[in-house]
Amino acid sequence: MDVCYDLHSHSTASDGTLAPATLLEQARAAGVDVLALTDHDTLAGVAEAQAAAQAVGLSLIPGVEISVSWRHMTLHVLGLNISPDHQPLLDGLAGLQDYRVWRAEEIARKLEKNGITGALKGAQKHCRGGILSRTHFAHFLVEAGRAASVRDVFRHYLVRGKPGFVGGQWASMEDALGWIRDAGGLPVIAHPARYGLTRSKLNRLVSEFQAAGGVGIEVVSGSHSRDETLHMAAVARTNDLFASCGSDYHGPEKPWVELGRLRGLPDGCTPIWQADGWPLAA
Numbered sequence: 001m002d003v004c005y006d007l008h009s010h011s012t013a014s015d016g017t018l019a020p021a022t023l024l025e026q027a028r029a030a031g032v033d034v035l036a037l038t039d040h041d042t043l044a045g046v047a048e049a050q051a052a053a054q055a056v057g058l059s060l061i062p063g064v065e066i067s068v069s070w071r072h073m074t075l076h077v078l079g080l081n082i083s084p085d086h087q088p089l090l091d092g093l094a095g096l097q098d099y100r101v102w103r104a105e106e107i108a109r110k111l112e113k114n115g116i117t118g119a120l121k122g123a124q125k126h127c128r129g130g131i132l133s134r135t136h137f138a139h140f141l142v143e144a145g146r147a148a149s150v151r152d153v154f155r156h157y158l159v160r161g162k163p164g165f166v167g168g169q170w171a172s173m174e175d176a177l178g179w180i181r182d183a184g185g186l187p188v189i190a191h192p193a194r195y196g197l198t199r200s201k202l203n204r205l206v207s208e209f210q211a212a213g214g215v216g217i218e219v220v221s222g223s224h225s226r227d228e229t230l231h232m233a234a235v236a237r238t239n240d241l242f243a244s245c246g247s248d249y250h251g252p253e254k255p256w257v258e259l260g261r262l263r264g265l266p267d268g269c270t271p272i273w274q275a276d277g278w279p280l281a282a
């Protein structure tokens with residue numbers, strides 16, 4: 001029987017809307033056999049998820065999605081099968097969480113400058129964990145009638161050149177991958193088609209990623225089209241990268257992204273679960 005892998009998901013520990021235990025229950029109900037919890041820049045939900053995984057009979061891969069600054073862009077790198085109590089990783093993530101606090105205050109200040117008051121408190125109302133993200137501001141702005149959807153908020157308020165955009169410096173590629181590898185994990189480029197990179201810039205990213213210790217790329221993603229999946233499969237094969245798959249599930253509010261409802265990896269890809277260091281029990 002085929003094993004159903006979903007190696008990219010979020011809980012209320014970051015910007016998901018389901019508590020870790022509820023997420024695991026939903027994943028099991030959806031037929032997922034192996035789930036990675038990969039909250040943004042935090043491991044706060046892993047302990048609860050591990051306990052829930054045992055209760056529901058699902059294999060949990062402890063993970064994280066680290067925000068990385070690369071050539072004036074923000075990228076996301078997944079760390080799969082990390083040790084959640086590895087102190088250097090925890091210290092590095094703590095620094096990113098401090099930056100997130102500063103960024104939230106700056107977003108609120110810039111929105112207020114543009115006539116939108118109460119954004120910080122409004123975003124905090126939608127935050128159930130310790131990470132205040134742009135998604136929480138987006139929910140506030142929809143609730144306040146400033147946009148029709150979360151997607152519209154990002155398009156009109158929170159990207160470069162818009163009123164609530166705040167730039168800044170996340171982890172370097174070298175630091176992020178160092179934390180992941182030292183914690184026993186496998187670094188994977190998350191949803192690479194979302195960054196809008198040219199072929200030459202994507203090749204440069206892959207080269208620098210591998211030089212820093214990266215081993216995988218998310219070929220199948222909840223945000224990838226069929227053509228994007230095939231393109232990333234070719235990138236994986238050409239560069240001897242392991243292929244990963246994940247829904248990037250954040251909760252039922254985005255019904256077009258479902259736990260475990262993923263295309264199969266294209267032919268010729270070597271799945272990340274065949275990499276050295278992957279837990280045999282998964």
